[in-house]
Each structure stands twice: as structure tokens, then as C-alpha cells.
Amino acid sequence: MLAQNVSNNVVDIEDLSRLKSDLNRLQAVDVGEYISKLPRKKRALAFRLLNKGQAINVFEYLPPEIQQQLINSLHDGRVVQIVEEMSPDERAVLFDELPAGVVKRLLHELSPEQRQATATILGYPEGTAGRVMTTEYVRLQEGLTVGEALEKIRRQDRDKETIYYAYVTDYNRKLRSVVSLRQLLFSLPDALLRDIASDRVVKIKTETPQEEVAQLMKRYDLIALPVVDREKRLVGIVTIDDVVDILEEEATEDIQKLAGVSGGDEAALSPPQVTIRKRLPWLLGNIALYVTAANVIAPFQQVITIVPVLAIIMPILANSSGNVAFQVLSVTVRGLGVGEITPKDTLKVLRKELLAGLGTAIGLGSALAGLSLMWAPSGEHWVSFVAGAVMSVNVLIAVTLGTVLPMGFKQLNLDPALICGPLMTTTLDAIGFLTFLSLVSFALQVLP
């Protein structure tokens, strides 16, 4: 919002010194947003107005495509300076997007230490702790006193991503314990580190999936979490700001995948072709699948000719089963996503869903039966009761599948959000139509 003030007041180049002072005074994220929204050609111009510290901060908040554009239009010395100062995890994200040639050149210009840090992070697969961690953390040797530790932090750790936790390692770099800056500050200077540091360290492996990292940090209210390799050596930390982003990302994925957006990471403002690519395949796949459901109806065209009220009831049956499915999926998938439930709870959740489903089945079944009576000609009132019964059974099937399938997927280490709503509704439609039409068809043959 600050950026909007800026763009309203001072885009005029005449007022350059005012713009310069504003850009250097405002929060980096706001300046980043302001620069992102400028016309392409003005971006490098505005960016050059930033002083060194602000430029480095702002750069980290720019989207990768604009970072890349700036890299191409700034002179090499400036680029190297900025990239050198980026935190290694942000740098890894940028390098992922840059052409290989540019990455190679930039890596070459970095200090050996930063080059190593970047290479380490880029070596881990996307979506793992290794990829989101930073290598800029405070490490202390076991033997120090509190005073020595504080002095070491003051002298050497100015550039670390967080100094609020320090990790104590042995001579082999193996993680031993953790101590907070708070503990250090509230201890006597000559206390021994090993006496105040806690060996109840919550830690994760480099290959831990990022959503597990986020859930752990949430569970233990941590602002940083150490990452160790297979030899239990400390290699980095994940900080809370990354976790906040991960949690939002995962929630967005859950919502969108449930709704049948593939990958589940469409931005509201992504270009139309991306939107089509993420949505149309699911829709077409689903309509193809729906052929099965429709094939179920096809043989019964004769029945529909005899009892046309079926054509009114069937969409209601389909719509209501679909709604039940979306409800149960939203609760189960989200419960799995936030770690409230695990596949071990399947029976417990199923029991609850079936009990609640019984109530829903009776409610929806009666409602459909009642409403159908309105349309059914007097000779066909029995159809309403069949409709109500089928509705009730479909509800119970919906809650069962909506519980068991995501739990099963999770158990198999697949993404439970893949059991998306569209797939469920199509399945339920097919089951509902088949039962309904078969019963009506059977009744027509048996009834006088």
C-alpha cells in the first residue's frame, strides 16, 4: 500500500531525488512491489536509485523473472555484489530460473563460501528441507562459556539469517544441542554452554518434505529448525518466514487440487494459457470418465420415456451427492494436511462420518422424496420413495469414499488431495444413476 502512494506521487522522473529518498526509506517488500509494477523499462532505472543495503533487500523480494531482467540490465559488478549478499536459499530459487550460462558465470564470480552454500542447496530436490534451508546459521563449539559464545556471535555472526538460536556441535560438526539467544542473555557469562544448552533438539533431515518441516515448526512453536545430513552433521536451518510461506503454499495446493486444478498452484493472476493448462485436462478427463456414468443411463432411455420425472430427480440426486462428497473431502484432506489426523485414525474418522452420514442420509433422503412427490404424477409416487432411498445410500457411499480414499492415499505416501471433488462426484453420479434407474426399471416390471 505504501508502494501505491509512491506510484501516485512520485513516478515523475523530475522528482528523482524525492523518489530516491522514498525508495530507500520504505520497507523492502513494498519497494519490491512498486518496482514489479513499473513498466519494464523503468524497473532498472528505479532499482539503480537504491543504495547498496536496500538494493540487496529489495532484490530478494522481486519475482524471479524481474530478478533475471535486472541481472541482464545492471552492470556486472553490481549484479555480483547483490547475488553474493543474497541468502543462499533465495539465491538457489533464483538460479533455478536463470539460464545455465548465466548461473555458471555468476557462480564463478561468487566467493568460495557462498558458491559452496549455493551448490549444497541446489543439490537437494525441490520441496525438501535441504532446498528451503539456509546455510547461514550460528554454530558454537561445545566447550565455550556463555560470555565467549555471545562474544563470538557479536564478532562473527552479523550476517546470519537468525541469531536467535545457536546450534552447538562437536568437533565432527555433529549437532549436539541448541541454545537460544534468550538463554544466553539470561545466563551468567561464565556459565558453560553445555550446562545451559538443551539436548532435546527437534531436528530434521535434508530429505524431509517441506510440509513436514512446516508442521514440526508449528507444533513446537519454533522460529528456526536445524537440518542434519545422514551422518547427523548440521548442514543448515529452516527459518519461520519460509515456513509461513510453505504453509500458505500447501493450503493453496490442498484447496485447488480438491477443486481439480492440476498441480494446485495456480496464481489468480497467472496468464490464461497457464490456467487452461492447469484446468482443462482435468475437465476433459472428467467428461471422458463421465461417459461411463452416462453409459449407465443410456440403456435406460426407454424407462425415462415412460417415467420422465426421473429426468428431474436425477440431477438433484447427482448434485446433492456431489455436495456431500465435497464436504467430507474438505474436512478429511485438510485434517490430513494440518496433521490433525493420520491414516491410523481411519476407523475413528469413518465411524464419525458414518454416524453423521446417517443423519445426513435421513435428512437428504426425506427431502428428496418429499420434493419428488411434487413432480411425480399420482400413479408414480412410488418413484419418490425410491429416489429418497437411493439418495440416502449415496450419502453413505459418499462419506465412506471421502474418508477412506484420502486416508488410503496418505498411507501409500500419495497426495490425499488428488482425490479431487470432480472425480468423486462423477463416481457418485454413476453409482447413483445405476442404482436408481435399475430399481425403477425393476419396479416397472414388477408393479401391476
Next chain:
Amino acid sequence: MLAQNVSNNVVDIEDLSRLKSDLNRLQAVDVGEYISKLPRKKRALAFRLLNKGQAINVFEYLPPEIQQQLINSLHDGRVVQIVEEMSPDERAVLFDELPAGVVKRLLHELSPEQRQATATILGYPEGTAGRVMTTEYVRLQEGLTVGEALEKIRRQDRDKETIYYAYVTDYNRKLRSVVSLRQLLFSLPDALLRDIASDRVVKIKTETPQEEVAQLMKRYDLIALPVVDREKRLVGIVTIDDVVDILEEEATEDIQKLAGVSGGDEAALSPPQVTIRKRLPWLLGNIALYVTAANVIAPFQQVITIVPVLAIIMPILANSSGNVAFQVLSVTVRGLGVGEITPKDTLKVLRKELLAGLGTAIGLGSALAGLSLMWAPSGEHWVSFVAGAVMSVNVLIAVTLGTVLPMGFKQLNLDPALICGPLMTTTLDAIGFLTFLSLVSFALQVLP
């Protein structure tokens, strides 16, 4: 998971001393989970094994109903001790759940300072910054030096929720600036606080909704955010651990509301009656609404008798429009939820959705037309093309409503997630059926 080890190994009361040592050694959140899962009668027993510090920590992690049970079964001195040590925001949550009489008694026993803090927080409406903030923050006077500030923190602020940010106020308690412990530590002891503290303070008001608080902290990568009253006096801070919970809660609400779970805060393991209460009203409301859609079909029963293939096509039309609606809603509502878009972007998003929708309309329309050809008798092939056309138009209506309605709701300060999928699918069904059946009926009259 640690708690599971405990419960597997040492629930046996014979091994009491082992249990006691485990319970006091493990992380508070794990012990809280362990105690919550114990049979009702054993909870107080296990809780009494905790030493004072651990008891206070564990208590904050217990769900309010178990906190209440413990309050009833522990002796008064212990209860007061624990409640006194809780952070004021956690205490406010507990007091919300306790019977008024118990609250009154406990308030009476608290120290004046803690009583005041609790009363302040309870004075703000649920879901606002005032309600989630803590009053335990570090406050510094403007005139101090860095050394004096550090000394003051060491001496007086041991119990503050975070000491990593300190807030600088004037003699009127008005918020002036903020300084991080990091800055203090890396500055010379005789530097003046006013020279190093930043007056670019991101702050919020007590009445700011919690989701805005969370979005701000995410945007500026903060671990604490100061809260001021109308006179700009500092009254509390919101810390990152609360924000992480708020973000998850808001995401869960978005997902569940979209799927038509009222309130959007159903836990996967909530009792069946809660589930029914949260889901059935929507389902029944929706089926009542569907009567409108069905009333649209009712007058056309004759047409369906003549062209029974309509009964096959209609469910596919309904299902596919519904899928499109869920996709666009999931992207728009989530985009609004995470602050990626605002109602100002309506035209931009609509333009993108319509462009993408055009592609989807052509794809789905052709698919439905093609598939319908399979079932339509040779004399009724024209019906397939009508179906395809109606499908395409319905897609465009779906993306338009799915964009404009949530944006409009947000503009009116209503919750955009209230435009839930079920409501949209019913509306789209009604529109689609009416258009389709009218066109076919018209064609039947005109065609030779």
C-alpha cells in the same frame, strides 16, 4: 510421536518414577498430547507428576475442555500458580471457555498485573488483534543507551513472550520505534537507542482482523508485530506462533466454506452431531434451492419423452459446469485469502478468466457435442450441437460468476468464501437446463 513412545512404554503406574522423568524431559506439546489421550481419570494423575515449569508449559498446550477438567481436579494453590504463569492471550482463550463463576474466582486470585492484562485482552472482540495479542512485550524508554537497554532486558524481561524485538515508547506510552535484539547486540553499548531504532514501524490497531494481522506479518517477515490503541499507545504484540495458527485456521476455513461446511471450522474428529449441524443445513438449503432448478425442467417433461437422450446429456452438462465453477472459485477465493489479489483487480482477473474460459468453453463444448453424438439417434444429431453450445456458454457464465461474486463480496467486506461451490453449481444447473431445454423445445417446433 514421542508421546506415543511414552504411552507404549510406561503407562503402567508401577513404573511411576520412569513416567515422571519422561514427562518432565519431553517437549511440552508432546506431553500435552499424551495427557489429552489418557482416560479422563488418569489425566490429573499424570499432570501432577510434572514439575512446576513443565506443568505451566504443558497446560498451555491442552485443549480448553481438558484445562477445565484439570482446574476442577487440582487443588486451588496449584491452579492459581499455573493460571498466573500462562501468557495473557492463552489465559483469555481459557477464560472464554470456563464457567463465569470459576473465571471470577481465578481473576480474583491473580496478581493485579496479570488480572489487568487478561481483562484488557478479554475486552476485545474475538478474531481481532486485541484478542490474539500478548501484553508481555519488552518496552524501552526513548532516552536509553544500548547498554542500558540490554541491561534493562536482562534484569526485567525474563518472562516476556519474545525479547527479540523491543518497542520504544515516549513518556505517554505512544509507540515511537522498534529495535531488534540483533541490532542491540551488534551496536556499541554507549550508542543511543534513538539513533539505532527504526521509526519505520509496521503496526496494527487492536480492532484489526486477525487475518490481516497474519498477512502483514507474512508480508514483512516479522516475528512480532506491535498493537496500538486509538491514541497510538502500545498495548501489546502479536507473535509469529499465533500467526502460524491463524494462517492455518483461515486456510481451513476457506477450504471448508467453499465446500459448503458452515463456519468452515469443522475438525476431522469433531463429534457427529457437530458435523451434522455444520453440513446438513447447507445441504438441505441447497436441495430446496435446487427445486428452482428442477422446476425449470418440470415443464419440459414432454420434451424429454420425445428426446430421451436429453436425460443423458443433462447430468454431464451439470457436472462439468460445476467442476469449472469449483476450479475458478478455488483460485479466486484463495487469491483473495492470501492477499494475492484485491477487489481492485476484478477486471484484470475477469479478463484472464474469460480468455482462459474461452479455451475451456471450446474444449468442453466440443467434447460434450462429440460424446453426445454417440448416444443421439441419427435423427437427433442436432441435439449434440445444441448441447455443446450450451456447455460453452455455461462455462463462460461459470468463470464470470466465480470471479465477480467473490470479488464483490470482498468489496462489501463479506467473506468471499461464502460463495460456496454448492450454491454456484445449483445456479449453473438451473441456467444450463433452462437454456438447453428451451433451445431443444424451440428446435422441435421449428425443425421439419
